[in-house]
Amino acid sequence: MPALVLLGAQWxxxxxxxxxxxxxxxxxxxxxxxxxNNAGHTVVVGDQKYALHLLPSGILSPSxxxxxxxxxxxxxxxxxxxxxxxxxxxxxxxxxxxxxxAHIITPYNVTVDKVTERFLGKRKIGTxxxxxxxxxxxxxxxxxxxxxxxxxxxxxxxxxxAALDVKNQMLTKLYNRRAIAVDQVVAExxxxxxxxxxxxxxxxxxxxxxLEEDKVVLFEGGQGxxxxxxxxxxxxxxxxxxxAGGACTGAGVGPTKISRVIGILKAYTTRVxxxxxxxxxxxxxxxxxxxxxxERGVTTGRDRRCGWFDAVIARYATRVNxxxxxxxxxxxxxxxxxxxxxxxxxxxxxxxxxxxxxSQSDFHHAKPIYETLPGWSExxxxxxxxxxxxxxxxxxxxxLEEMSGAPISxxxxxxxxxxxxxxxxxx
Ligand code: GDP
Ligand code: IMO
Ligand code: MG
Numbered sequence: 085m086p087a088l089v090l091l092g093a094q095w096x097x098x099x100x101x102x103x104x105x106x107x108x109x110x111x112x113x114x115x116x117x118x119x120x121n122n123a124g125h126t127v128v129v130g131d132q133k134y135a136l137h138l139l140p141s142g143i144l145s146p147s148x149x150x151x152x153x154x155x156x157x158x159x160x161x162x163x164x165x166x167x168x169x170x171x172x173x174x175x176x177x178x179x180x181x182x183x184x185x186a187h188i189i190t191p192y193n194v195t196v197d198k199v200t201e202r203f204l205g206k207r208k209i210g211t212x213x214x215x216x217x218x219x220x221x222x223x224x225x226x227x228x229x230x231x232x233x234x235x236x237x238x239x240x241x242x243x244x245x246a247a248l249d250v251k252n253q254m255l256t257k258l259y260n261r262r263a264i265a266v267d268q269v270v271a272e273x274x275x276x277x278x279x280x281x282x283x284x285x286x287x288x289x290x291x292x293x294x295l296e297e298d299k300v301v302l303f304e305g306g307q308g309x310x311x312x313x314x315x316x317x318x319x320x321x322x323x324x325x326x327x328a329g330g331a332c333t334g335a336g337v338g339p340t341k342i343s344r345v346i347g348i349l350k351a352y353t354t355r356v357x358x359x360x361x362x363x364x365x366x367x368x369x370x371x372x373x374x375x376x377x378x379e380r381g382v383t384t385g386r387d388r389r390c391g392w393f394d395a396v397i398a399r400y401a402t403r404v405n406x407x408x409x410x411x412x413x414x415x416x417x418x419x420x421x422x423x424x425x426x427x428x429x430x431x432x433x434x435x436x437x438x439x440x441x442x443s444q445s446d447f448h449h450a451k452p453i454y455e456t457l458p459g460w461s462e463x464x465x466x467x468x469x470x471x472x473x474x475x476x477x478x479x480x481x482x483x484l485e486e487m488s489g490a491p492i493s494x495x496x497x498x499x500x501x502x503x504x505x506x507x508x509x510x511x
Contacts, residue, residue, distance in 0.1 A: 088510060093397070100304060100348045102127060120157040120306075122322060155325075157324075159189040181283060208358060220323035234274065234277040328345045355391075402490045409510065457483055
């Protein structure tokens, strides 16, 4: 029963899409377990580039069954347009399975996301504006709409009424917006019902039966460890659990089934949106990382904030996820620096701190303590094995591995499927 979890070890955009796609050809199922279309996962296959938001990256591997688990929040219009976009490019999406228990991002959740951010002003989170937080809030408040509700008009109407009852008060009285009409929302949601019906399934049963039959299941996280609602830099986080435990709740698979947890780790650090980021660079090095690494958001087109590698964060990711392996990505982006600083600890109010502080105020005060490693100038994009890397690049990887607490089992040296050095097999 090989079940693997693949997740972001930093603040998202580590290259999860590429890593998932790479394994997609060898696994039977790829499952998204949390988040929604706030994610933007880029996959490069030959000369084709795909940006996936809601669909698991395994959808590009013909032998693989893609699954949207119960923990995901689904915007039906985004899902249908993503599916038709792939169909137009010749990708078969007919095997997709969607949990009937997944919650739906309704049009009013998108409105609430946008108005609350505007209301927060300077204190805003910098969300993707896709309705993620309000949809998870409705789920927890027990006023959410689930995929299965689309198939009972009377229940759907009652649930939309219940949700809008309070929201319309808030929209009109607090935010000075127009009220949203129940029938309009219901009519829009019902339009999606037939189109989604062929995909809706009891995904918990399907996945557990698959594991009993020794099929290989890969759980693909969205976002990253530091964006986790429980373990991230709260409140500057997303509203779900991208960390490994989220795969169990978000797919209905017990923790005893998970055999491997792979952390996707960028060779430097990026973050989109607001919140603390100790190694962030505001100088020419930051601009160079952004330019060479193409660090622009796949979902919102925002420039990503860039900084040096932070080993404190990597160690933390190892711990909270129980990581068994790292997949180090974008090593090629660091080619050309004479020296590369790596953050090994923080200085917080005059103290040296080796581990991520649990206190938000401490983390906001954290200043990186750097160790500087020698860089390399050789092109590494054609490297196929670890020994093909220049000595300084090898030493950089070994130093990161030592500091981060889990073996680096693969290294990305370019965006393409074949631009990968495999050190230990994941399967
Ligand atoms: P995700 O959200 O974790 O899937 O990551 P994104 O797709 O948002 O951002 C990662 C970007 O880096 C994408 O444009 C990938 O094509 C690209 N990428 C992934 N791995 C590598 C790598 O090893 N080297 C380079 N140069 N680019 C990579
Ligand atoms: P992938 O899967 C990077 C960030 C947003 C914002 C915060 C909350 O591509 O790695 P939300 O819309 O989720 O309520 O926004 O989380 N964020 C991401 N940052 N990569 C992502 O996804 C992200 N998804 C959300 O920028 O700071
Ligand atoms: Mg992304």
